Amino acid sequence: MRQIIAGNWKMNGKFTDIAPYASALSSTPSPAQLIVCPPFPLLPGFAAALKDSGAELGAQDCHANGSGAHTGDVCAALLAESGASYVILGHSERRADHGETNADVAAKVLAALAAGLIPIVCVGESEAERDAGEAEAVVRQQLTHSLPPAFKGLIAYEPIWAIGTGRTPSEADVTAMHAAIRAVLIAQFPETGAATPILYGGSVTPGNAASLLALPEVGGALVGGASLNAADFLAIAASAPVS
Numbered sequence: 372m373r374q375i376i377a378g379n380w381k382m383n384g385k386f387t388d389i390a391p392y393a394s395a396l397s398s399t400p401s402p403a404q405l406i407v408c409p410p411f412p413l414l415p416g417f418a419a420a421l422k423d424s425g426a427e428l429g430a431q432d433c434h435a436n437g438s439g440a441h442t443g444d445v446c447a448a449l450l451a452e453s454g455a456s457y458v459i460l461g462h463s464e465r466r467a468d469h470g471e472t473n474a475d476v477a478a479k480v481l482a483a484l485a486a487g488l489i490p491i492v493c494v495g496e497s498e499a500e501r502d503a504g505e506a507e508a509v510v511r512q513q514l515t516h517s518l519p520p521a522f523k524g525l526i527a528y529e530p531i532w533a534i535g536t537g538r539t540p541s542e543a544d545v546t547a548m549h550a551a552i553r554a555v556l557i558a559q560f561p562e563t564g565a566a567t568p569i570l571y572g573g574s575v576t577p578g579n580a581a582s583l584l585a586l587p588e589v590g591g592a593l594v595g596g597a598s599l600n601a602a603d604f605l606a607i608a609a610s611a612p613v614s
């Protein structure tokens with residue numbers, strides 16, 4: 372299976388970024404499946420610009436409801452119509468900034484699936500939780516409660532303390548956590564759990580991508596800061612092992 376390299380632009384990017392970024396992605400063959408997740412307003416422009424590139428588009432959140440009085444929120448069907456095939460859900464920044472709970476994430480997963488979007492569900496422990504030896508227990512709990520029985524999609528393991536800090540867990544810690552996530556997925560989803568891609572996210576750069584992407588049960592990366600630069604994003608994707 373091809374690895375998946377997804378770029379989470381977070382609250383960055385302008386309309387004028389679309390053409391050069393899409394042109395770089397279109398002109399560079401990649402061993403990995405690329406997914407670009409820009410802010411909502413850039414989705415239709417990116418959809419047009421990436422049409423023949425093989426890269427896919429994702430959104431960064433959706434509401435759990437299909438429509439209604441939810442000022443400032445966006446429903447999954449509109450994201451699909453805007454060109455998104457994927458949606459990031461339960462990112463730690465949304466859990467922290469907007470108080471999203473595991474139950475909220477599970478409801479959003481159902482909304483995404485109903486609209487035909489593939490959810491990328493984020494889990495990960497804080498530094499205090501890791502220091503207390505609770506990292507795996509926290510992530511298990513997040514998975515159990517954020518993934519409804521109908522879940523199909525991707526998981527992204529993003530230790531909160533590794534996001535935007537330049538720090539990454541040791542290879543042994545990434546391997547152990549991805550193995551723990553795999554075990555939960557197989558127990559919870561006997562039919563699909565073995566094949567669900569598990570991405571690693573948190574300070575992935577062109578310098579560390581090859582070693583992270585080569586670890587067992589790492590099916591790709593969810594890249595923040597380094598995805599804003601097309602050359603860096605493509606360099607990360609070029610590090611993906613081909614199997």
Ligand code: 13P
Pocket residue numbers: 379462529533534535536537572573574575593594595596597
């Ligand atoms: P950085 O790659 O900037 O650490 O961000 C990771 C992330 O949060 C991706 O969703």
